[in-house]
Amino acid sequence: MAVPDTVAARRPAATSPPSPTATAKRRPSRPDAAYWLFLLPGAVLFLLVIGGPLLYTGYLSLTRWSGVGEPRFIGLENYRHLLTDEVFWTSFRNTVAMIVAMVVVPTLVGLVLAAVLFDTIGRRFRPRTAAALRAAFYLPQVLPVVVAGIVWGWILRPDGALNGLLDAVGLGALRHDWLGDPGSALPVVMAVMIWVQIGYPVVVFMAALERVNPELYEAAEIDGAGWWRRFRAITLAQIRPETFVVGLTCTIAAMKVFGPIYALTRGGPENATNVPSYFAYFTFFKRLNVGYGSAISMVLTLIIVVVAVLFIRAQNRAEQRDGAL
Amino acid sequence: MASTLAPVRPTRRPADRHHRGVGRWLVLVLVGAAALAMLVPFAFMLINAFKSPGDYSTNGPLSWPTELYTGGLRTYWEQVDFPVKLWNSIVISGSVAVLAVVVSLLSAYALGIGRVRGRLWIIGLFLLANMLPQEALVYPLYHFAKEAGLYNSRLAVIIIFTVIQAAFGTYLLASVLGTFPRALLEAAALDGAGKWRILWRVVLPNVRPTIAVLLVFFFIWTWNEFLIPLVMLIDNQTQTVPVAIATLQGDRLMDAPTTNAGALLSLLPTILFFLIFQRTLARGITAGADK
Numbered sequence: 334m335a336v337p338d339t340v341a342a343r344r345p346a347a348t349s350p351p352s353p354t355a356t357a358k359r360r361p362s363r364p365d366a367a368y369w370l371f372l373l374p375g376a377v378l379f380l381l382v383i384g385g386p387l388l389y390t391g392y393l394s395l396t397r398w399s400g401v402g403e404p405r406f407i408g409l410e411n412y413r414h415l416l417t418d419e420v421f422w423t424s425f426r427n428t429v430a431m432i433v434a435m436v437v438v439p440t441l442v443g444l445v446l447a448a449v450l451f452d453t454i455g456r457r458f459r460p461r462t463a464a465a466l467r468a469a470f471y472l473p474q475v476l477p478v479v480v481a482g483i484v485w486g487w488i489l490r491p492d493g494a495l496n497g498l499l500d501a502v503g504l505g506a507l508r509h510d511w512l513g514d515p516g517s518a519l520p521v522v523m524a525v526m527i528w529v530q531i532g533y534p535v536v537v538f539m540a541a542l543e544r545v546n547p548e549l550y551e552a553a554e555i556d557g558a559g560w561w562r563r564f565r566a567i568t569l570a571q572i573r574p575e576t577f578v579v580g581l582t583c584t585i586a587a588m589k590v591f592g593p594i595y596a597l598t599r600g601g602p603e604n605a606t607n608v609p610s611y612f613a614y615f616t617f618f619k620r621l622n623v624g625y626g627s628a629i630s631m632v633l634t635l636i637i638v639v640v641a642v643l644f645i646r647a648q649n650r651a652e653q654r655d656g657a658l
Numbered sequence: 659m660a661s662t663l664a665p666v667r668p669t670r671r672p673a674d675r676h677h678r679g680v681g682r683w684l685v686l687v688l689v690g691a692a693a694l695a696m697l698v699p700f701a702f703m704l705i706n707a708f709k710s711p712g713d714y715s716t717n718g719p720l721s722w723p724t725e726l727y728t729g730g731l732r733t734y735w736e737q738v739d740f741p742v743k744l745w746n747s748i749v750i751s752g753s754v755a756v757l758a759v760v761v762s763l764l765s766a767y768a769l770g771i772g773r774v775r776g777r778l779w780i781i782g783l784f785l786l787a788n789m790l791p792q793e794a795l796v797y798p799l800y801h802f803a804k805e806a807g808l809y810n811s812r813l814a815v816i817i818i819f820t821v822i823q824a825a826f827g828t829y830l831l832a833s834v835l836g837t838f839p840r841a842l843l844e845a846a847a848l849d850g851a852g853k854w855r856i857l858w859r860v861v862l863p864n865v866r867p868t869i870a871v872l873l874v875f876f877f878i879w880t881w882n883e884f885l886i887p888l889v890m891l892i893d894n895q896t897q898t899v900p901v902a903i904a905t906l907q908g909d910r911l912m913d914a915p916t917t918n919a920g921a922l923l924s925l926l927p928t929i930l931f932f933l934i935f936q937r938t939l940a941r942g943i944t945a946g947a948d949k
Contacts, residue, residue: 368768368772375765378761379825382822383795383822393797469696478882479901481699483920484917494702626797
């Protein structure tokens with residue numbers, strides 16, 4: 334099954350930022366004014382839908398406003414309040430949990446799974462077997478995550494399928510209100526997010542392995558390198574660019590996660606699974622505290638931008654190192 | 659899953675490296691079991707989507723349905739006016755896919771081929787825009803949409819996602835066009851083709867595979883979007899497939915079989931779309947990898 338991996342589409346862009354050097358140097362100045370016209374629709378729409386609203390959210394974060402009447406300017410009051418807001422800190426701690434569930438675990442497991450599917454199953458069985466297995470891992474990625482969240486929410490209900498399953502195998506003592514107990518809600522949500530996310534690295538890494546010369550593996554195997562040696566020396570080394578891309582896109586997705594939280598727990602119980610994006614949504618539209626919601630959003634935005642820039646710089650540095658070799 | 663896979667390091671293998679050995683079967687069984695485990699939630703959903711409420715309450719979530727009950731599917735279909743939701747999702751996602759590709763192509767033409775001044779900054783800006791949390795935009799968008807009379811309209815959602823997807827499309831296409839063979843452009847210019855003509859006659863045909871991939875991804879991404887449609891679309895006539903089921907969550911209508919039936923109906927279009935377009939995707943991906 335040919336799986337549409339979002340990253341294969343993203344990869345060429347992310348690993349090779351447009352390099353204007355060669356041609357630009359040859360022809361230093363022909364800035365063609367006419368081309369600006371082609372940029373016009375994109376630029377206008379961008380300012381209208383992204384630039385303007387972002388600045389306005391920035392302004393609103395300095396005000397108190399319920400959404401009607403005039404926003405009242407209060408300076409940095411909202412940000413000062415954030416520093417002492419328990420829920421705010423909880424939500425960011427939960428973001429770390431989301432990064433573990435959506436980046437760390439899927440990337441590590443995905444590396445091993447992709448290598449096993451490609452190197453062992455793809456080559457020792459038919460490639461179609463590997464493709465079919467890959468599709469099973471990837472399926473949750475193409476579905477609306479909210480709908481998947483609703484199915485999981487029902488499975489995890491006190492009278493849902495998980496407890497039913499425990500009863501059926503004689504483990505009824507373990508029955509639990511999985512999402513209703515503040516102690517278990519976060520780990521359970523993390524498990525669901527691993528399920529959602531795992532297929533993405535698998536597909537990207539398998540696509541990456543396609544471009545690794547198979548003779549490398551053959552040669553290593555003839556030289557007596559075991560699975561683990563081949564995994565470390567060939568697989569990991571060859572697909573490092575993809576690892577960066579997966580790390581970046583998944584980390585950003587983890588920091589922005591909203592739909593699954595909305596469908597599974599709405600941030601509850603007792604904020605045990607609250608995350609910044611849900612906290613902001615709730616503050617905007619349920620508590621009608623637009624200024625405060627804007628402040629939460631701006632902090633989240635700032636963190637995401639910083640993380641993205643750090644990632645991209647690290648990747649560029651690694652590429653330069655490789656280039657120097 | 660990690661722990662089940664870790665011990666799978668197939669040990670020494672006999673000289674014939676292909677199609678031999680017990681280890682490979684062990685690996686297949688373990689990975690196969692993990693893959694099946696991924697599908698368990700769908701199996702639960704399928705079984706319970708075809709149960710009557712009475713069947714569910716007497717026999718619980720694990721039993722096989724006593725009869726093939728389609729009442730849940732029918733209830734959900736009628737109560738949420740599912741065809742309308744489907745149509746809304748198709749209109750929004752389809753329009754966004756096409757419009758976002760057009761906008762991306764125009765911008766990328768200026769950036770990748772026109773090499774306008776400051777293009778790296780502009781491309782970086784588009785890239786960052788794609789990473790922004792939608793919370794940072796949603797309130798002003800909601801407010802302005804109300805002021806402009808576009809609140810609760812599909813048009814507002816179409817415009818917003820056209821821009822958000824085009825931010826990514828511009829970034830991707832600009833980098834693809836950055837390596838476009840200059841000789842082709844110069845030849846066309848010598849033949850007297852203007853910029854507009856070159857874009858449609860020379861550039862577009864050459865990046866068609868990338869465009870196809872973008873179309874499909876924009877469609878799926880928009881289809882699955884949740885926060886902005888949730889905020890912008892508040893009634894039966896405008897909501898999309900995912901928003902419809904999410905806003906009904908907890909409603910009295912949604913007993914367990916109906917919830918599962920609704921989830922099944924909501925997932926089917928995406929699965930179908932995925933199956934129909936996987937070949938386009940595969941073609942596009944390999945084409946993109948050539949560059």
